[in-house]
Amino acid sequence: MKKQFFIYPILVLSIIFTGCSDDDPIPTPVNEEELITTMTITLSPDGGGTDIVLKTVDMDGDGGNAPVVTITGGNLSAGTTYNGSIELLNASETPAENITEEVQEEAEEHQFFYTIGSGLDVTTTYEDEDGDGNPIGVEFTLVANTVSAGDLTFTLRHEPNKSAAGVADGDITNAGGETDITETFSVTVE
Amino acid sequence: MRNYALAILLLFSYLAISQNCKYTLSGKVLDLHDGSVLSGATLVVSETEEIIQTSLEGVYTISNLCKNTSYSIKVLHSSCESKTFDVKISEDTKRDFKLEHHLEELNEIILEGKAYDNTTNTVLENNVSKETLERLSTGALGDALNSLSGVSSLNKGNGIVKPIVNGLHSSRIIMINNGVRMQDQEWGAEHAPNIDVNSVGRLTLVKSAGALQYGGDAMGGVIIAEALKVPVKDSLYGKTMSSLTSNGRGGVLTSTLTKSYANGWYGTAQGSLKRFGDFEAADYVLSNTGIIEQNASLRLGLNKFNYGIEAYFSFFSNEIGILRASHLHGAADQVRAFDSDMPLIINDFTYNIGAPRQNVKHQLARIKGFKTIENFGTLSLQYDYQQNNRFEFDIRRGDDKDKAAIDLKLGTHTLLLDFENNFERQLNIKSGVMTRYQNNFANPNTGVRRLIPDYDKYDLGIYLLGDYTLNDRWLLEAGARFDYTQMDVYKYYRTSFWEERNYDILYPEIVVNDLGTQVLANPNLKFHNASATVGAKYSFNDDYHLFLNYALASRAPNPSELFSEGLHHSGARIELGDLSFDSEVGHKISATLQRDHDRFSFSINPYINSISDFIIIEPTKVLETIRGNFQVWEYRQTNAQLLGVDIDAAYKFTDKLSFTHQWSIVKGYDRSRDMPLISMPPIATKNEISFEHPKFYNLKLALQSEYVFAQNEYPDTNFEVYIPETETWELLDTSTPPSAYHLLNFNSSIDLKLNKTSFLTVGLGITNILNTSYRNYLNLQRFYADDLGQNILLNLKFNY
Numbered sequence: 001m002k003k004q005f006f007i008y009p010i011l012v013l014s015i016i017f018t019g020c021s022d023d024d025p026i027p028t029p030v031n032e033e034e035l036i037t038t039m040t041i042t043l044s045p046d047g048g049g050t051d052i053v054l055k056t057v058d059m060d061g062d063g064g065n066a067p068v069v070t071i072t073g074g075n076l077s078a079g080t081t082y083n084g085s086i087e088l089l090n091a092s093e094t095p096a097e098n099i100t101e102e103v104q105e106e107a108e109e110h111q112f113f114y115t116i117g118s119g120l121d122v123t124t125t126y127e128d129e130d131g132d133g134n135p136i137g138v139e140f141t142l143v144a145n146t147v148s149a150g151d152l153t154f155t156l157r158h159e160p161n162k163s164a165a166g167v168a169d170g171d172i173t174n175a176g177g178e179t180d181i182t183e184t185f186s187v188t189v190e
Numbered sequence: 191m192r193n194y195a196l197a198i199l200l201l202f203s204y205l206a207i208s209q210n211c212k213y214t215l216s217g218k219v220l221d222l223h224d225g226s227v228l229s230g231a232t233l234v235v236s237e238t239e240e241i242i243q244t245s246l247e248g249v250y251t252i253s254n255l256c257k258n259t260s261y262s263i264k265v266l267h268s269s270c271e272s273k274t275f276d277v278k279i280s281e282d283t284k285r286d287f288k289l290e291h292h293l294e295e296l297n298e299i300i301l302e303g304k305a306y307d308n309t310t311n312t313v314l315e316n317n318v319s320k321e322t323l324e325r326l327s328t329g330a331l332g333d334a335l336n337s338l339s340g341v342s343s344l345n346k347g348n349g350i351v352k353p354i355v356n357g358l359h360s361s362r363i364i365m366i367n368n369g370v371r372m373q374d375q376e377w378g379a380e381h382a383p384n385i386d387v388n389s390v391g392r393l394t395l396v397k398s399a400g401a402l403q404y405g406g407d408a409m410g411g412v413i414i415a416e417a418l419k420v421p422v423k424d425s426l427y428g429k430t431m432s433s434l435t436s437n438g439r440g441g442v443l444t445s446t447l448t449k450s451y452a453n454g455w456y457g458t459a460q461g462s463l464k465r466f467g468d469f470e471a472a473d474y475v476l477s478n479t480g481i482i483e484q485n486a487s488l489r490l491g492l493n494k495f496n497y498g499i500e501a502y503f504s505f506f507s508n509e510i511g512i513l514r515a516s517h518l519h520g521a522a523d524q525v526r527a528f529d530s531d532m533p534l535i536i537n538d539f540t541y542n543i544g545a546p547r548q549n550v551k552h553q554l555a556r557i558k559g560f561k562t563i564e565n566f567g568t569l570s571l572q573y574d575y576q577q578n579n580r581f582e583f584d585i586r587r588g589d590d591k592d593k594a595a596i597d598l599k600l601g602t603h604t605l606l607l608d609f610e611n612n613f614e615r616q617l618n619i620k621s622g623v624m625t626r627y628q629n630n631f632a633n634p635n636t637g638v639r640r641l642i643p644d645y646d647k648y649d650l651g652i653y654l655l656g657d658y659t660l661n662d663r664w665l666l667e668a669g670a671r672f673d674y675t676q677m678d679v680y681k682y683y684r685t686s687f688w689e690e691r692n693y694d695i696l697y698p699e700i701v702v703n704d705l706g707t708q709v710l711a712n713p714n715l716k717f718h719n720a721s722a723t724v725g726a727k728y729s730f731n732d733d734y735h736l737f738l739n740y741a742l743a744s745r746a747p748n749p750s751e752l753f754s755e756g757l758h759h760s761g762a763r764i765e766l767g768d769l770s771f772d773s774e775v776g777h778k779i780s781a782t783l784q785r786d787h788d789r790f791s792f793s794i795n796p797y798i799n800s801i802s803d804f805i806i807i808e809p810t811k812v813l814e815t816i817r818g819n820f821q822v823w824e825y826r827q828t829n830a831q832l833l834g835v836d837i838d839a840a841y842k843f844t845d846k847l848s849f850t851h852q853w854s855i856v857k858g859y860d861r862s863r864d865m866p867l868i869s870m871p872p873i874a875t876k877n878e879i880s881f882e883h884p885k886f887y888n889l890k891l892a893l894q895s896e897y898v899f900a901q902n903e904y905p906d907t908n909f910e911v912y913i914p915e916t917e918t919w920e921l922l923d924t925s926t927p928p929s930a931y932h933l934l935n936f937n938s939s940i941d942l943k944l945n946k947t948s949f950l951t952v953g954l955g956i957t958n959i960l961n962t963s964y965r966n967y968l969n970l971q972r973f974y975a976d977d978l979g980q981n982i983l984l985n986l987k988f989n990y
Contacts, residue, residue, distance in 0.1 A: 029708055030638065058815060067814065106588065179818050
């Protein structure tokens with residue numbers, strides 16, 4: 001009598017187990033669509049010369065390895081005006097996806113900020129604007145004033161409050177929103 | 191001297207002989223299932239052919255019984271099966287006889303109700319009253335449980351309410367919904383139980399792992415939600431309830447209808463709708479905290495004397511807005527938000543729910559049958575299927591804007607076979623087998639790395655429980671359970687993490703595919719868990735009872751603890767699990783002294799819970815990413831100990847005026863590192879004065895004070911973040927708990943009789959009367975905004 005009772009669950013169990021263990025669908029890797037792996041800031045001297053390229057690359061996204069930061073093209077020259085542009089890529093996809101385009105499509109919801117550390121004597125000006133006439137910051141000019149050195153931080157904010165005090169002029173203090181990307185570069189003007 | 195002694199002894203023996211047939215047997219005749227008294231029951235003493243009837247209170251007395259004689263007493267009652275009890279008389283004896291009330295109630299329900307009553311005879315069970323459930327119909331299930339001592343809740347805002355029992359939550363609590371163990375991704379701190387409070391007729395809490403028939407891993411306890419009993423007679427009844435609230439400017443509409451037949455068939459349909467806009471703190475709108483919820487359930491069954499079958503379906507769907515200002519990217523954003531007294535984003539009130547938000551659907555189907563075999567016991571078989579779909583929407587960019595960032599489908603099949611036998615009256619044995627298959631599917635189309643990987647999980651559990659009524663005073667209980675769990679997992683690991691954890695050296699054999707930055711691994715984990723309980727209940731007299739219980743619980747780590755690896759947007763932190771975790775093993779000893787009395791009743795419940803390999807998550811470092819710095823929270827195993835006391839007391843000044851008191855304290859420590867555990871509930875006390883006047887429209891008035899102390903023991907998880915704008919290092923205070931707070935709540939109701947069978951209950955309540963601004967240590971939203979401000983509730987209930 002007793003034996004019978006324990007047979008049923010074992011029977012059903014065996015059906016379930018054999019029924020499901022045969023098909024092991026191997027999951028596909030997730031295509032990280034919003035990932036930004038690479039930010040490249042190109043500073044072209046007005047009137048020609050070698051571009052200075054500030055670059056940060058974090059191939060495995062949030063967590064994992066720390067981003068790799070490089071500056072190529074040497075130091076900034078005092079008294080020179082540079083035409084700056086920022087490119088964002090998701091290089092985890094092939095071909096790499098250009099995220100800058102997405103930022104420009106949603107221009108009202110994005111803004112770059114250039115935070116100039118103490119000691120560094122440069123000035124920046126936005127050279128683009130969204131539909132409301134507020135800056136986006138993908139294009140900008142940078143004037144290297146006097147010989148100096150310090151930090152230069154590039155920050156992209158998602159959904160900032162562009163009408164808050166100082167934000168349209170590039171002051172991040174009241175911008176709010178969330179940080180999509182941020183990197184600090186040690187820059188020298190010689 | 192010797193002669194004196196002899197004379198005295200002789201005298202005593204003479205007295206003994208002369209009083210041999212002067213003993214009395216007295217007690218009550220009770221319904222076996224709910225303990226209600228049975229008046230008009232007849233007792234026949236076979237030996238003397240004496241016939242006695244119970245009084246209106248169900249009390250009987252049989253006099254002139256002889257010492258050391260066995261009597262056979264047959265107990266009869268019009269609506270019960272007659273039963274004969276054997277009683278041996280050695281002194282004046284008190285004994286209650288219990289009859290099975292099967293002619294009016296459903297056997298299946300009886301079986302269940304009884305199973306619950308017997309869940310833990312040696313742990314005092316706590317029930318949430320029907321009135322409380324109805325009063326809190328606008329809230330979450332966790333709010334209703336919160337009314338019990340020893341229970342607090344882990345919240346994310348006010349929509350996501352997760353019960354904490356004696357300091358433990360999530361996977362350490364088992365939730366049973368109409369006999370089905372909920373499989374609703376309960377591991378996450380922001381995953382609330384998917385049960386509609388309005389579908390619950392009776393809510394029971396067992397603060398012990400001793401309820402082994404449900405599982406052996408209930409470190410914190412077991413919460414049992416069940417439907418009300420349906421009588422076996424031709425009837426149609428129901429209720430419709432509407433609650434409106436000022437805070438959230440919304441309400442709930444819920445309705446239940448039951449039809450039953452004398453031939454045993456019955457059916458209950460229930461549905462509810464919930465809709466709220468943005469809730470408000472004392473001083474501002476909590477933007478994007480609206481709730482939409484739709485639930486329905488259907489129960490159909492047949493109950494006969496010795497067999498029955500029941501089918502149950504339920505559908506639960508909700509959409510909960512998450513405070514907009516709590517969604518942040520990285521530690522620098524957190525510094526800005528923490529430094530602000532107000533949420534950084536406050537919009538005008540709206541019913542719209544934007545991102546971030548959760549959308550959860552839980553579907554449950556259960557079929558259960560039972561058969562009683564005479565002189566053997568009752569056998570029941572249950573199959574259930576649950577499907578839980580969880581979507582979490584974040585604030586995203588571009589084409590992904592309306593796409594869920596988390597899209598999980600958890601499907602669970604469970605088969606239960608239980609057997610219950612009453613050998614004689616004193617010994618009750620329960621045993622059973624559980625088999626379960628679970629599949630989790632994480633949709634890769636989210637465009638976000640999977641937080642929980644795809645897996646297949648197989649469980650097999652077997653248990654044996656017994657209780658033995660030694661005599662009027664002692665009841666003993668013991669049980670054991672064994673569970674086997676196997677998980678077959680496919681997970682993509684970041685190569686950097688895979689190597690940092692040395693998994694490439696420890697587990698090279700589980701790598702299926704190496705994609706450069708990612709590694710696909712196929713861990714196959716097996717866990718063997720043993721659990722057990724022993725306990726005793728001692729009754730000093732009718733009023734005083736002592737419950738003693740020891741429970742051994744073992745819990746296999748959940749998928750989140752094992753496999754988390756990456757950014758958890760809702761917490762703006764990186765969470766890392768550990769593939770090498772073992773099961774945690776807990777030893778909980780609890781005692782309860784209870785006084786059950788009309789005028790002054792109380793219970794005092796101290797406990798100590800020592801858990802080895804306790805899995806906790808805590809901040810360990812700050813990680814640099816392209817998005818800025820993120821706090822890293824890592825799971826680790828340690829030896830933990832939780833100690834606490836729960837106190838309940840009630841005093842009736844008069845028939846109309848009464849006072850109730852609750853006090854809960856729990857302290858948790860990491861014994862390996864000698865520091866306090868994170869997120870332990872602070873001391874809380876509730877005091878309520880209530881007035882009721884049954885003759886005046888059943889008027890009820892209650893004023894409640896709720897005082898929550900500041901948590902004074904917590905680990906320091908603060909860290910410093912560099913802010914380029916100011917070129918300073920700023921402290922991010924993630925650990926300091928908020929200050930103590932005091933809330934006043936008022937509640938009232940009256941019943942208006944409409945006709946013979948229907949009446950209307952009108953209730954008016956105010957929570958947080960003084961519109962106090964406060965923050966709760968166990969609300970994940972506390973860093974960004976205050977908790978709820980004043981709320982006025984209007985409650986209309988129509989019974990028919």
